[in-house]
Amino acid sequence: MSMLTRSSFPIWLLACLGTLVLPWNMQQDGVRLAGLIALGQPDPEASSAFWQALAHGRFWFWPVVAALFLALPGALKAGSRARQAGFLVWGGGLGLAAIVLQGLAIGIQGWSWGWMNALFGELPDRQFGMGLGGSLAALGFLLLLTDGLALRGWFKGDRFVAGAVGVLAGSILVFTAWPVGTVLSQILTPREDLGILAATGARLLDSKIWGLSCVSAPVGCGVFWNTLMLAFSTATLTTLLGLCFALIVTRSGFRAKRALRLLTVLPIITPPFVIGLGLILIFGRSGVINQMFDAVFGIELGRWIYGYGGVLLAQVFSFTPIAFLVLIGVVEGISPAMEEASQTLRASRMRTFTAVTLPLMLPGLANAWLVSFVESLADFGNPIVLGGSFGVLSTEIFFAVVGAQQDFGRAAALAAIMLAVALLAFTLQRVAVGSRSYVSMTGKGDSGLPTPLPRLVRNLAYAVALPWAVLTIVVYAMALAGGFVRVWGRDWTPTLSHFTRAFALERGPEGDLIFSGGAWHSLFTTIELAAIAAPITAGLGLLAAWVLSRQRFRGRTALEFALMLTFAVPGTVIGVAYILTFNLPPLEITGTAIILVACFVFRNLPVGVRSGIAAMSQLDKSLDEAAITLRASTFRALRTVVLPLLKPAIVTALVYSFVRAMTTVSAVIFLVSAEYEMATVFIINRVINGDYGLAIAYCAALIVLMMAAIGLINLLVGRRRLGRRSAALAAAPAAPATTPAGGRA
Amino acid sequence: MSKTGAELRLQGLGKRYGAVQAVKPLDLAIKGGTLTTLLGPSGCGKTTLLRMIAGLEQATEGRIFIGGRDVTLLSAGERNVSMVFQSYALFPHMSVLDNVAYGLVSSGLRKREAHARAEAALETVGLKGFGTRLPSEMSGGQQQRVAVARALVLEPDVLLFDEPLSNLDTRLRRTMREEIRALQQRLGLTVVYVTHDQSEALAVSDMIVVMRNAEIAQAGTPHELYARPDNVFVATFMGEANHVRGRIERIDGPMADVTLDALRLTLPQRGLAAGPVDLVIRPEAIRISDAGGGIAATVARETYMGSHTEYHLATPLGELFCVAPDRLRRRQAGEAVSVTFDPEGVVAVHP
Incomplete structure (x- = not known):
């Protein structure tokens, strides 16, 4: 066993399979079993790289084949360690380079670069995107390279860690860095009569972005200022509200604390535009409030909800729970001993609060503010539903791509600005959490009880938070109630017709079930793709978490930084980036399920990484x-020791990546196709068409589904804790407490 | 389990984290079948050195040889070393038997045989019949023994201990260190043992390596280090010591004539030149008497300790700390006395 797993030969076989046997390019109609052996195929597009080179004159595949055989001596364990390492590093590295270069060199119109025409002559052919063979070969060469590096003593000589780092770095490069780079390069393309510089300047300095005319005249400002203003107000309001909630839940005798905590689940399970819908049903032109004012006072309130005020309101409703969640941790993290010390030093409760508690919370408050800021910046669902003529960056990007203008340059410029703001906020957030964190994390259980709030603060918190909680429930209730009346505002007859339109089931002629409702197709697609993406997200996320928290190697900080950056890229930017990048070879996956799954995975990776690092x-x-010194391979240590102890974290990561994949909209709206339509996009399109009934019915179904998923998982994880191994799991977190840190010389 | 452990040799071994030198390049040879402790204050690099031997940290320079084989580039699992961790690191989700058998199963042994050998190892550490328990159901001392059994069962060339007793209470610590020492001698194991407790090091070691600031301050047998420390740091680290300045008047072959205030002593010269010299005096080498003939001193403070009495004496050499058996007459603070030294407990050291 050890002979086989400890040599690189199986990996070489993988690269060999991808290069020699399997069809290199993506097959239009999918791969059938017979088509898997792509040697001797008359059609070059259905052939393996080797056969394309041999029989179809595609000489650019020869370097790939050559690299494969260069790596062979290393895989066969021939010669000394250093020689093997040399063959593997060179073979793997050259193979990877050859694949990337030939992929980029030949586009849909022959050679991509002019000088290649001069060198090789015109190429009448085009190249299709890489398929099964190409991907497996690329993976194989990558792993041969990392194996070689491990043999050279990198990564402590650990092949598994080397491979994991290689796969992580490679996938981040392909699915985040490259697309974002492509977007940014779009800014630099010339436009119509303008040259590169002029076009770039015109895009970046557009008065529609930076205009400040609203200061002096009653017209709209540039989108940048709109976005900034919105994000500032949303962040400030949500942080204040979140703080009130957090103080009530952690520091007061309020009875319904658990109910309040449930609020924090809401943003996870609801699609991002539900609040917007609810607000329309209350304050919209045919909303409850408007109708009431019209009937009682004869006042026409108009469409004020569409615009800055409405979006702000919707965002504050949507993101307060997120700030709440962040701040619960902050308030709970403050050691009661500090407050007790303050009180024994004769400070009043009020003075303790203002002089000790509040300053200790400042970095946490800054963090919550920035989290809300970024959420508001990246939000797409609420502005698209409620924005009206009030444009923000995310919606403008969408209209630049989807609207009549089809101006990718403009979309790219807007995306670049958005990315810059997001990165700035993200960097500030890292600073706030990192260097100035006062939260006491000694690992020892702090004794002492948290000090109750001063009466004034407590009453203030009650006065602000409780009405807001009630309002939130009202908005949700309204949003859902809309699904049960015929036409909101005009015909209040209760009906289930929206649900039947969405989820009708019929009996076919042979008694088989036909899913005839309009929502079934998108619902099934969404569940299927989310279910495919969830294990990949969780696996990759936990692997990244493990590599980052447990391994030291050169380039670790760079990997961490790259991963963190992917967290900061707003969904809209990713969406635009993906269609721009993956429309063309070498990865031609636009319109397929792969692009959606990739989008889910790399958008939700933070969930997996964070829960992994926390666990x-x-x-x-x-x-x-200990497992490593006990002769376990790194992989075995991971499988037999780390994974069993991380079960709750794995389940959490699985569920949350599934749920988030089902409720996301900002990025996927660019990526859906007729075949692969997502639930959220389907709903948004209904809302844009004014078909609120169906949209709401669908939202309700989604929310119930998500709640069921989360509830089920909580039940499963909870039950496991009560099982036979309860003592063991209970002991695991307790171990650090009984063995204080330190002592490491 | 009766083979003798392998010899361990470090050659120019060093570790650097960026700009920080955690272990300066050092050479060390450890004989097979002996117990060597790495002793030093926290942050001196002793644990880093141990982890480099284990293969958990990669050396940035130098080589490691175990039984003559260069293992520098090998991963931890390929080195045939085992380690007992400070926190024991018992897998909380596995039974004691599965914990002990883990390494055997990892090495490709069939489960049945692995369990049989794990049982035997548990018996060796006196835990027969505890196999089905979970680690959390055992006391600290028992967990410690499981950790030892888990490391032992692999018959490692070198067995490593990282501050294994720091989580036990004082009384248990004594018993456990004697058990570890007895086991090591019975099985002829090569053991490297990290601790910051000098009494623990003195009690169990064949050789002690004292480390300071990422390098070896002195290596030798417990007696060598206590009785003939090379420098003031080692002297004070190995036990209570008074540091005074004297003067070498004359070198006479291997010996030196040293004056210390009114006293003249003949001490081993240890490569020192004539002139001012640092001297270390152990507290138990200071003799107190009523009559003159020594250095005049006054008792500044006395502390009754049961088995002995501790005195702080004000002398022309500075304050001296001294331990006297209780059966001698107890002195009161303020009493004038005369002080002489037992030359066995006085060493001339490098500064």
Whole structure:
């Protein structure tokens, strides 16, 4: 066993399979079993790289084949360690380079670069996107390269870690760095009569972006200022509200604390535009309030909800729970001992609060503010539903791509600005959380009880938070009630017709079920793709978390930084980036399910990474080191020790990536196709067409589905804790408490 | 389990984290079947050195040889070393038997045989019949023994201990260190043992390596380090010591004539030249008497400790700390006394 797994030969076989046997390009109608052996195929597009080179004169595949055989001596364990390493590094590296270069060199119109025409002559052919063979070969060469590096002593000589880092870095490069780079390069393309510089300047300095005319005249400002203003107000309001909620839940005798905590689940399970819908049903032209005012006072309130005010309101409703969630952690993290110390030093409760508690919370408050700021910046659902003529960056990007103008240059410029703001906010957030964190994390349980709030603060918090909680419930209730009346505002007859339109089931002639409702197709697609993406997200996320928190290697900080950056890229930017990048070879996956799954995975990776890192920090590091010194391979240590102890984190990551994939809209709206339509996009399109009934019915179904998923998982994870191994799992987190940190010389 | 452990040799071994030198390049040879402790204050690099031997940290320079084989580039699993961790690192989700058998199963042994050998290892550490328990159901001392059994069962060339007793209470610590020492001698294991407790090091070691600021301050047998420390740091780290300045008057072959205030002593010269010299005096080497003939001193403070009495004496050399058996007459603070030294407990050291 060890002979086989400890050599690189199986990996070489993988690269060999991809290069020699399997069809290199993507097959239009999918791959059938017979088509898997792509040697001797008359059609070059259905052939393997080797056969394309041999029989069809596609000489650019020869370097790939050559690299494959260059790596062979290394895979066969021939010669000394250093020689093997040399063959693997050179073979793998050259193979990878050859694949990338030939992929980029030949586009849909022959050679991509002019000088190649001069060198090789015109190429009448085009190249299709890489398929099964190409991907497996690329993966194989990558792993041969990392194997070689491990043999050279990189990554402590650990092949598994080397491979994991290689796969992570490679996938981040392909699915985040490259697309974002492509978007940014779009800014630099010439436009109509303008040259590169002029076009770039015109795009970046557009008065529609930076205009400040609203200061002096009653017209709209540039989108940049709109976005900034909105994000500032949303962040400030949500942070204040979130703080009130957090103080009530952690520091007061309020009875319904658990109910309040439930609020934090809402943003996870609701599609991002539900609040917007609810607000329209209350304050819209045919909304409850408007109708009431019209009937009672004869006042026409108009369409004020469409615009800055409405979007702000919707965002504050949507993101307060997120700030709440962040701030619960902050308030709970403050050591009661500090407050008790303050009180024994004769400070009043009020003075304790203002002089000790509040300053200790400042970095946490800054963090919550920035989190809300970024959420508002990246929000697409609420502005698209409620924005009206009030444009923000995310919606403008959408209209630049989808609207009549089809101006990718403009979309790219807007995306670049959005990215810059997001990165700035993100960097500030890292600073706020990192260097100035006062939260006491000694690992020892702090004794002492949290000090109750001063009466004034408590009453203030009650006065602000409780009405807001009630309002939130009202908005949700309204949003859902809309699904049960015929036409909101005009015909209040209760009906289930929206649900039947969406989810009708019929009996076919042979008694089989026919899903005839309009929503079934998108619902099934969404569930299927989310279910495919969830394990990949969780796996990759936990792997990244493990590599980052447990391994030291050169380039670790760079990897961490790259991963963090992917967290900061707003969904709209990713959406535009993906269609721009993956429309063309070498990866021609626009319109397929792959692009949607990739989008889900790399948008939701932070969930997996964060829950992984959090869980990993609870696990004593010497557990995996012990396994390693006990002859376990790194992979075995991961499988037999780390994974079993991380089960709750794995389940959490699975569920949340599934749920988030089902409710996201900002990026996927660019990527859906007729065949692969997503639930959220389907709903948005209904809302844009004014068909609120169906949209709401669908939202309600989604929310119920998500709640069921989360509830089920909580039940499963909870039950596991009560099972036979309860003692073990209970002991795991307790171990660090009984063995204080330190002592490491 | 009766083979003798392998010899361990470090050659120019060093570790650097960016700009920080965690271990300066050092050479060390450890004989097979002996117990060597790495002793030093926290942050001196002893744990980093141990982890480099284990293969958990990669050396940035130098080589490691185990039984003559260069293992520098090998991963931890390929080195045939085992380690007992400070926190024991018992897998909380596995039974004691599965914990002990883990390494055997990893090495490709069939489960049945692995369990049989794990049982035997548990018996060796006196835990027969505890196999079905979970680690959390055992006391600290028992967990410690499981951790030892888990490391032992692989018959490692070198067995490593990282501050294994720091989580136990004082009384248990004594018993456990004697058990570890007895086991090591019985099985002829090569053991490297990290600790910051000098009494622990003195009690169990064949060789002690004292480390300071990422390098070896001195290596030798417990007796060598206590009785003939090379420098003031080692002297004070190995036990209570008074540091005074004297003067070498004359070198006479291997010996030196040293004056210390009114006293003249003949001490091993240890490569020192004539002139001012640093001297270290152990507290138990200071003799107190009523009559003159020594250095005049006054008792500044006395502390009754049961088995002995501790005195702080004000002398022309500075304050001296001294330990006297209780059966001698107890002195009161303020009493004038005369002080002489037992030359066995006085060493001339490098500064």
